[in-house]
Amino acid sequence: MSGLIFFVTGRDAIAEIRAICIEEIGVWMKMYSDAFLNDSYLKYVGWTLHDRVREVRLKCLKALQNLYTNRELFPKLELFTNRFK
Template sequence: MNATFRGVFVHRYRDQLPDIRAACIEEMGAWLKTDPEDFLNDGYLKYLGWTLYDKQNAVRLKCVRALQGLYQEKEFIGRLELFTSRFKVSMSADKDLDVAVEAVNLLLLIQQ
């Protein structure tokens, strides 16, 4: 999986096509959730953080939804503390209404 990540994801999360970037982020959320021992760390979470600033609304929306899936898992909260402290403010400041609403829902999950 790490070879796949380095060989594909690291290059495609910045692809010119927003659909590819969105698919990468959606899949990364699934990887983080299904294999937290290998993927739920700052080395991988940083890609979600960077994608919160993507120029396309659809990509940011996939990112916020991937994060929602992680924050729903109570056992992940400790591993997400550094990420939360770095990116919490940018989550709620989105210019797109749909992304902003989902970001507020994410922040509510974080506060629980």
């Protein structure tokens, strides 16, 4: 269910809502990596890398930076890294 909610709000017409969503999914991925750091949620992060609004893309990059600073998360990020490099 949370994936569907995130998909709907992550595609919102208002850039501020998209920025908040991507920032929060980054927090969830770090805090609850077993539940949220997987391809089902990482795809939203990947899509947001191409958002038309600079601030949204910046929130996305900051969320990713926060994940990539933890070496323990590297294995879970491998497919994402290869797909979106």
